[in-house]
Amino acid sequence: MRFGAYQFKPTLVPTLAMVVMIALTLFLANWQLDRADQKRALQARYDLMQKDPAVTLPGKQADSTGLLYQKVALRGRFDFVHEIYIDNKLYRGRAGYYVITPFRDDNSGSYVLVNRGWLAAGSNRAIPPMAAQVPGQIRIEGIVTSPNSRYLELSAATVQGRVWENLHFKRYATTLPYAVQAVLIQQINDTQDGLVRVWDRPDAGAAMHMGYAVQWFAIATAILIIYLVLNVKRVPI
Template sequence: MQILNQRFRLPLWPTLAAILAIILFIKLGFWQLSRAEEKEASFALLEHYAKQIPVTLPESLVKLDDYLYNRVEIRGFFESDRTIYLDNKIYEGIAGYHILTPLRQINSTNYVLVNRGWISGGKDRSSLPIIPTPDELITITGVVVSPAIRTWSLSDKQFTGKVWQNFSLDSYQNLTGLTFQPFLLLQQNETRSDGLIRQWEKPDSGSAKNMGYAFQWFALAAVTFIIYIVLNVKRKIIT
């Protein structure tokens, strides 16, 4: 008669490696959960401010965190000669540009960079579309967002003249020598007929992706534990 005898052994280095790996995977899982919570909180804030009456932006410099996702109202003058065409922006399957124009705040030397909307690039990409820009005092209403913008491109070149592939407020500020509020404003109200589309997509919180990553890390921790147990059960047949 044969009896299967099983013994569990604890080799030092494999045990330490397994423990460290499991701890690491669990920590990464909880980190992803915390990122999901942060994104949910930011999304809730965006939803809250979207229902509020626009607040008037002060003429002095502000902090991004104090106004992020707020609807604000700004009065000032556009400077059309400093307009940027942000390339590779898609609307309903059509490639085009987002039009970014600095607005000098009234009674101030500070500027706000306004994303005025989307326009098609047209068939001839060598010719930029002409955007009518008001030169009189104007009131802009919009949503404050982070100024960091990255788009897909085939080139490492950040900009060519008025056409930019990726946008950095610091780079633009250094290039122009102007002082900007630390955000980008997504214009909502209509101004003079300029052919721009301002149907801004309402972003998803993105928390589902982080929840998925968290599950993967926790699953890796569980798999590591199971593999460790299986590999370290010594089996011996007794006759």
């Protein structure tokens, strides 16, 4: 194909490579856009659910999908014997733990897991953490979240006593002497235990996904430009 003094004459292999690479980068860009849209949708659901009054959990096994981000009110007692600590959680750049404690909810007659909040790690990580306990019957307000999350386990030693690398719900449930509902409650009210309760927004990271999408679109554009430059030749007159 000739355009004045220039000729466009691509060969088969570079053309196929260009098509594959652009298709891949466009796929990755659109995947990042979808991830950003999903997180914004979750935030919209969260904002909507927070306008509703707190409800009680059902007595039967709750569906975390249907109750996701619902504000709930619990009344009962914590089971501190089976409390665990999720390691490597950061707050304002400082390392610490999430404190996960089973809670016997008198309203529903069932046990649920409560993320009580963030506890700073001590200067000596060899000393096990110990969060302040709130004995007796108390009232808890919280937000329903899913106990299942994607994570990478860095080693086979994912559990060291009461310190866990991640919250693996099924694994944890097998250590309890009772059934526990498949939901995780993020506590939001203060129970004078000194824990920090500042939770990530559901749309956290949406801007990052948008940035990645822009980068993939830029790479696709660069591939196309390089392909054209390498395959357009000046024709001697």
